[in-house]
Amino acid sequence: MFVQQQADELIKAVSFVKENLAEQVETLATRVTEAFKRGNKVILMGNGGSAADAQHIAAEFVGRFKKERPSLPAIALNTNSSTLTAIGNDYSYDVVFSRQIDGFAKPGDVVIGISTSGNSKNVYLALGLAKRKGCFTAAFLGKDGGIIKDMCDLPLVVNISETPHIQACHIFMAHCMCDLVDQAY
Secondary structure, three states, rough: HHHHHHHHHHHHEEEHHHHHHHHHHHHHHHHHHHHHHHHOOOOEEEEOOHHHHHHHHHHHOOOOOOOOOOOOOOEOOOHHHHHHHHHHHHHHHHHHOOOHHHOOOOOOOOEEEEEEEOOHHHHHHHHHHHHHHHEEEEEEEEOOOOOOOOOOOOEEEEEEHHHHHHHHHHHHHHHHHHHHHHHHO
């Protein structure tokens, strides 16, 4: 049956995360917690489904995840349609995130890109600028990690080919990160 087959594939993908990426997720959670405690923020970005994941994760920090705690400063760069369309129109879609990084990112912030292919040029350019500005950069990636894998401080590469399963693993890892941050408060 189709659903059972898909469940088996998803279990394999989550098992990959368990066996290969657990330590990196905990490292990211530590970096995020340290940034929040210093008064820094988390900036997230992605395209399409990854954009939805970026705003979902930002909402978990600003609102709450599992327990009551102070609101934590996080923003998803893909949520302001006026900003996105103005930058895309006046400059290019390739810089819709890096232009915002230029305005928002400060040394010590954590900047997280999300790309199932690992090849999103706008995410790549924004992470590069964030790194030059003194931010810690991380990326939730899929497939072989693409061009982003080698340029960010902490790549979390779900090395499978099915985009829906990559996305499910990205949200699983992000929820684990949010839970670990909650535990620090």
